[in-house]
Amino acid sequence: MRTIRAFADMTMKMLLRRRTIYGISIVILLALLGISRVPSFDVGNEGRFILDFGMFGLEIGALLLAIGLAANLYPRDRESRVLLPLLAVPLSRAHYLLGRFAGAALVQMASLVAGCLGLVAVLAINGYAVPPALIPAALLLVVEGWFLLSVVFFFGFWTSPPLNAPLTVLLFIISQMSVREFVSLLPAASGAMKVIRLLLPHMDAFHIKDPIAHGETVPLLYFAVAAFYGLCYTAFILTVGLAVFRSRDLR
């Protein structure tokens, strides 16, 4: 555990030295500022628009952060020949993956929390009430971000970085579809489509912006169930990624 923590710390410092995290965070904050300038067209409760668009922006930000932070980690370690000496003595492959993931997850969480605080500031500056459910909703966004991060790590072990990003975005899009919608994409092979869809996560479980923007109450139990679901899926994808990584001959 101490090894993983030390390697996660190293990963975090390395990611914070790069410009990627600052670039994406600035884009998220600029988008939130832009959202606050969207006119309400005289529709009551303009705060609803800011909340709805703002949380959507944070979700897209989580996707960008996952790709920006993690798509290059493994390929860069391999190309710069850092990976073999690391795996030769101090780290096992599981330690390497968990350390890299934990470091990137912490940086991503910090950026998403900053984005959420930005959304709160935008709401407060414009004189709108901040719904209390925004905090658990932001935590659910963090879990969704971690899941996307694990997907990027998984693809990173067997694809190149330019292919990793479109594959992750594709998975993000199709995971939002219901089983019925997904099967309707290729009705001729409905059985195969159903099996493929069942292996993909149900990311609509993380969609919480609609009830919050419309003032509906979401039970706290739901946040716990959805977060548990997201964490279990993250663990599953990471384990499959680890298995692929273990099967790789790095020489």
Place this chain on the structure above:
Amino acid sequence: MRPAGASFLRALSAALFLIACALPGDYDIEDVAPTSHLGEPCEHDHGHGELQEAGHEHHDDAERQESTQTGMHVHEAGQRNHGTEWFFNQPWASPFIWPKMLRDSLVLAALAAVIALVSRRLTRRA
């Protein structure tokens, strides 16, 4: 790829196939929702001739006449109806789907543990 890798990939394929069999296609909320969640269907012309759901509110005859003329009608705010069913068919509003989410989570956690153990064993053997 090492020989252990090939046998691992076979084990992984089998595990993924098992997941596909273990998790039945019962996740679409509109397919599995009880009637109490969907509301009672009623036949009502919305201008597109489909079976729609309850929850419509026709305030008086004048409004009904106006609604019919313009092809519009009024629903009670915040209620489930044909226009808002997408909103109420989300997992947060469907408590009957939560046990399925828990079931899937536990299946995934168990599979993660099995895959981790199997891949570790295969790597050590190689």
